[in-house]
Amino acid sequence: MARPQEFNVSEALHQAMEVFWQNGFEGTSLTDLLKAMGLSKSSLYAAFGGKHELFLAAFDAYREERAREMSRILGHAPAREAIERFFRKIVADVEHSGAARGCMSINQAVEMAPRDPEIRRRVFQDLALIEEALTRTIARGQAEGSIKNPDEASKLARLLVLGFPGLQVMARAGGGRERLNDALNLLLSTLD
Amino acid sequence: MARPQEFNVSEALHQAMEVFWQNGFEGTSLTDLLKAMGLSKSSLYAAFGGKHELFLAAFDAYREERAREMSRILGHAPAREAIERFFRKIVADVEHSGAARGCMSINQAVEMAPRDPEIRRRVFQDLALIEEALTRTIARGQAEGSIKNPDEASKLARLLVLGFPGLQVMARAGGGRERLNDALNLLLSTLD
């Protein structure tokens, strides 16, 4: 056979994701990526094909990771608490990572979606996914009584999804934890 | 005396604003700016000092323009209708301009605010300005009866401000008019 790959593809992809998440597509240079991923240009091109393709792969890795995490959090009862934890994680991420990253999908809605249909599709797919998950969870919460507001679950979910970019954008822009928590509580209060 | 400037500074600034609004800071090259503004490099540097300074000036021009427009719209009675028109303008802009521009302040909250304090300050200042204007208008609407929801005006305003980035991000990402109108109606329904 031949010489084996010296790096772990999915690990390298994860590193690329972190950089793209933080700095966006244009804001990330090949050099940044090579340093973060710890490999050389030829390896990168052999394994991923180019900056744009790498970006798409990294973005998809991000989306899958977050989708799984969302399902996990929203799956745990009671519904009202689960939803609160889903949103509170946004604030927690700011403090945990120490950086202003926000949500990569929202960031890309602003940066690339206007001129890249592949990104646009993914962004709206993500919003739809969140909306569906929230709708199901809210319906469950109304059934089990943890959510008092009797409005249509889908309507409440759409309102939360509308507030989601607000929170994420504030997080990315560097809004303090106080500001973020206020916004978060306000948004959650629509469930009561 | 000397040779007179051949271009109108504020007109050129407006053109720069349009380009920055559409493509962001990193996404706009000096060449793009020169073409849009219709002047040469030396003129640009003499008049504005450099890309970053030009950007700040263009951003401030945008912010002033929009602030004035907001006051104008929100000042006209009845309050509920004024607020509706304020938000409906977001959708209208998509269709009128034919482009996905969103709100430059929100776009910059994502692009530059995380690493540029000057931008961050402006972004949060803008959000505060919108919140204040909405608070006043909602209070007026409650007094005159056009707004039924009896909750604190400032609380309602903060909810609208939280939804504002949601609308703007969807507009920028290329959400269709249907999607935008749905979101808009949903957000406005919190006033009833």
Add this chain to the structure above:
DNA sequence: ACGGTTAGGGACCGATAGGTCCATAATGGT
């Protein structure tokens, strides 16, 4: 009419962008 002064066109700069390519290193099968 001319001269002092400022605006403007464009050549030029080093740095860096993303991307290609090739020589070399490292492997596993025979």
Add this chain to the structure above:
DNA sequence: ACCATTATGGACCTATCGGTCCCTAACCGT
């Protein structure tokens, strides 16, 4: 032990980035 095969490092490429500079053009007061 050697060879076919593949991964890797890094030299190299062109295009473009933001920015500087200088020479000429255009003007106004005298």
